[in-house]
Amino acid sequence: MRRSVLLCETLRDDPAEADVPNHKLLVRGCFIRQLSSGIYSLLPLGTRVAAKIEQVLREEMDAIGGQELIMPVVQPAEIWQQSGRWYDIGDDLLRLKDRAEHDLVLAMTHEEVITSLIGYNVHSYRQLPVMLYQIQTKFRDEPRPRAGAIRLREFTMKDAYSAHVTQEDLDRYYPDVYQAYFNIFRRCGLDVMSVDSDVGMMGGTMAHEFMSLTPVGEDTLVLCDACGLSANRQIATFRKNIVDGGEPRPLEEVATPDTKTIADLAVLLDIPETSTAKATFFMGDSGLIFAVVRGDMEVNETKLVNATKTTALRPATEGELREYGIVGGYASPIGVSGVQVVVDDLVAESTNLVAGANKEGYHLYNVNYGRDYEADIVADIASAYEGAPCPQCGAPVRLERAIEVGNIFKLGTKYAAALKAQYRDEAGELHPMVMGCYGIGVERLMAAIVEASHDEDGMIWPVSMAPYHVYLVVLNQNDETVMQAAEQLYADLGAAGITVLFDDRNESPGVKFTDADLLGMPLRITVSRRTLKNEAVELKLRTDKDFELVPLAEAVKQAQAQIDALQAAIDARVVEETFVVSDG
RNA sequence: CGGGGCGUGGCUCAGCCUGGUAGAGCGCAGCGUUCGGGACGCUGAGGCCGGCGGUUCAAAUCCGCCCGCCCCGACCA
Numbered sequence: 001m002r003r004s005v006l007l008c009e010t011l012r013d014d015p016a017e018a019d020v021p022n023h024k025l026l027v028r029g030c031f032i033r034q035l036s037s038g039i040y041s042l043l044p045l046g047t048r049v050a051a052k053i054e055q056v057l058r059e060e061m062d063a064i065g066g067q068e069l070i071m072p073v074v075q076p077a078e079i080w081q082q083s084g085r086w087y088d089i090g091d092d093l094l095r096l097k098d099r100a101e102h103d104l105v106l107a108m109t110h111e112e113v114i115t116s117l118i119g120y121n122v123h124s125y126r127q128l129p130v131m132l133y134q135i136q137t138k139f140r141d142e143p144r145p146r147a148g149a150i151r152l153r154e155f156t157m158k159d160a161y162s163a164h165v166t167q168e169d170l171d172r173y174y175p176d177v178y179q180a181y182f183n184i185f186r187r188c189g190l191d192v193m194s195v196d197s198d199v200g201m202m203g204g205t206m207a208h209e210f211m212s213l214t215p216v217g218e219d220t221l222v223l224c225d226a227c228g229l230s231a232n233r234q235i236a237t238f239r240k241n242i243v244d245g246g247e248p249r250p251l252e253e254v255a256t257p258d259t260k261t262i263a264d265l266a267v268l269l270d271i272p273e274t275s276t277a278k279a280t281f282f283m284g285d286s287g288l289i290f291a292v293v294r295g296d297m298e299v300n301e302t303k304l305v306n307a308t309k310t311t312a313l314r315p316a317t318e319g320e321l322r323e324y325g326i327v328g329g330y331a332s333p334i335g336v337s338g339v340q341v342v343v344d345d346l347v348a349e350s351t352n353l354v355a356g357a358n359k360e361g362y363h364l365y366n367v368n369y370g371r372d373y374e375a376d377i378v379a380d381i382a383s384a385y386e387g388a389p390c391p392q393c394g395a396p397v398r399l400e401r402a403i404e405v406g407n408i409f410k411l412g413t414k415y416a417a418a419l420k421a422q423y424r425d426e427a428g429e430l431h432p433m434v435m436g437c438y439g440i441g442v443e444r445l446m447a448a449i450v451e452a453s454h455d456e457d458g459m460i461w462p463v464s465m466a467p468y469h470v471y472l473v474v475l476n477q478n479d480e481t482v483m484q485a486a487e488q489l490y491a492d493l494g495a496a497g498i499t500v501l502f503d504d505r506n507e508s509p510g511v512k513f514t515d516a517d518l519l520g521m522p523l524r525i526t527v528s529r530r531t532l533k534n535e536a537v538e539l540k541l542r543t544d545k546d547f548e549l550v551p552l553a554e555a556v557k558q559a560q561a562q563i564d565a566l567q568a569a570i571d572a573r574v575v576e577e578t579f580v581v582s583d584g
Numbered sequence: 585c586g587g588g589g590c591g592u593g594g595c596u597c598a599g600c601c602u603g604g605u606a607g608a609g610c611g612c613a614g615c616g617u618u619c620g621g622g623a624c625g626c627u628g629a630g631g632c633c634g635g636c637g638g639u640u641c642a643a644a645u646c647c648g649c650c651c652g653c654c655c656c657g658a659c660c661a
Contacts, residue, residue, distance in 0.1 A: 009594080009595095009611080010622095011596090011610095012595075012596080012610060012611080013596045013597090013610080015596085016590080016596070016653090017653060019654080019655075034653090036652085036653090037652080037653065037654090091659095092659085092661085109661055111661085140660080140661085142659085142660065143659050144656095144657090144658090144659075144660085146655080151660085313659095314585095314659080409661085475620060476620090478619080479619095507619095507622090508619060508620090508621085509620040509621060509623095511621085512620095512622095513620075514621065526620080528620065529619095530620070538620095
């Protein structure tokens with residue numbers, strides 16, 4: 001491709017709306033263009049990267065028996081009503097009406113359609129298992145798209161679904177997908193780790209997320225360097241060390257004016273935060289939830305959702321607290337009624353904690369669970385924190401931010417039962433199929449690659465993902481000999497199967513070199529009067545500082561060798577993974 | 585949805601406080617000179633100053649409402 005005709009006008013300045021590297025670079029390099037919040041066009045260069053990603057996805061999905069199909073984006077409300085998600089999912093699901101006033105949705109995922117499809121086409125155990133996938137548009141009306149292509153409203157997803165006769169068969173198949181996922185990311189040149197994850201509103205029994213570590217990530221991981229534990233913070237457990245508070249002593253009221261935070265309280269009473277209990281309030285499906293954790297910890301909302309079996313949770317407002325007779329800043333689990341009290345297991349086992357008195361300006365010494373108050377639920381609802389003891393080995397854990405680039409779920413029979421995806425067994429009995437689902441966001445993966453692979457000058461594409469292998473720079477274009485040599489090399493490289501972006505624009509050297517760095521093709525070749533004086537061209541890896549002069553006659557061969565070496569390095573990273581079922 | 589910021593040519597921004605006929609750099613078009621890390625000169629095109637309403641002799645500028653975009657939080661299969 002000639003740069004002179006490519007739709008690619010690079011930007012000198014960072015776009016005002018971008019503040020993370022993938023966003024700045026993809027926009028500056030003309031890979032993507034924003035149309036609206038969270039809605040982007042993929043420009044020619046971005047489309048080429050997406051195509052590379054999709055090719056890898058197809059190969060790896062096909063390798064584990066996947067069959068590609070395409071399902072509709074616009075779907076009737078009925079199937080979403082049947083699965084229940086029409087009612088369970090909020091505004092993320094974009095709803096619309098057609099001319100006949102029929103309710104429709106824009107698909108945010110395809111469990112409903114695939115399940116009804118499989119139910120229609122599969123009748124017998126003889127036809128199972130089956131693995132189907134598509135690479136197709138999703139729309140999610142996210143409340144807050146962010147970070148360039150990391151969180152989009154409209155995006156491309158590879159979503160795959162498998163259906164099985166039994167849970168055991170799904171369990172056997174699941175590790176194959178797990179391995180395929182590692183292969184995919186590694187072939188895309190991205191380092192990922194898998195973590196156990198929450199099954200969320202998808203339901204199901206087991207889930208893994210594939211995470212790329214980066215400060216711009218939206219998830220927090222809990223990692224243990226000592227034993228290798230990795231989990232999403234949403235579900236990560238940790239060892240809780242009880243601070244011995246001694247034998248229960250009598251309750252004692254203490255005046256604590258203007259002391260609404262745990263930090264203030266600890267200072268005022270000269271006690272460690274570990275000797276306090278902290279109350280936090282959420283509104284769930286059925287009213288107010290009063291959550292108690294030790295003062296030095298934070299409530300983990302995912303754990304709280306799971307413990308209370310609610311579907312939605314949000315912090316309660318001051319007004320709601322007043323309605324329930326709770327005094328903000330001085331709330332106490334003692335004597336509250338009409339609310340669901342959830343107490344962290346550590347608090348339940350601790351003695352003589354300081355808690356609110358439910359009276360403006362007062363706290364209570366020596367609050368003891370069981371004696372002074374009861375809970376509706378005692379469970380682990382505390383969030384793992386930096387330095388918390390690892391649940392497996394006790395070493396201090398570390399928190400890291402990460403982007404979730406893919407996930408795999410064991411769905412179970414939730415959708416198959418609701419949408420009648422049933423098969424007949426040998427005895428002629430009907431059973432719901434056991435399903436799994438597996439997703440990867442294409443644009444997010446592209447963004448994650450840029451986050452993981454760039455420098456101050458621009459993107460650095462892994463050879464397997466680069467829009468073109470070579471950025472060919474020609475200088476001194478007014479010199480016919482130079483131009484002829486460059487044209488010949490462009491043709492020869494192409495004939496050898498090497499993809500080339502040929503910068504044939506009448507631009508100064510600085511412009512071309514700067515663009516070459518920004519666009520990040522793995523290999524740069526420069527042809528100029530100077531290099532031709534030695535019958536040579538310059539070869540430079542994007543990752544290297546310096547170039548190498550190679551004879552013009554060997555340029556194609558050398559370029560090919562460099563590309564092969566880069567590809568071999570990527571291939572070498574595709575190795576077998578051990579699938580370990582952890583207890584999460 | 586709560587908090588904050590922003591909206592002026594394709595891009596980055598100044599001008600707004602203190603109202604008086606819209607600016608810079610980059611980019612774009614033409615000509616010429618250049619030609620190894622975002623070259624230079626000359627000429628030129630391009631703007632309902634996000635929208636609507638108000639105040640005023642006069643609004644990019646002041647006031648009100650609305651819309652859009654970004655960030656933090658809430659939320660997120």
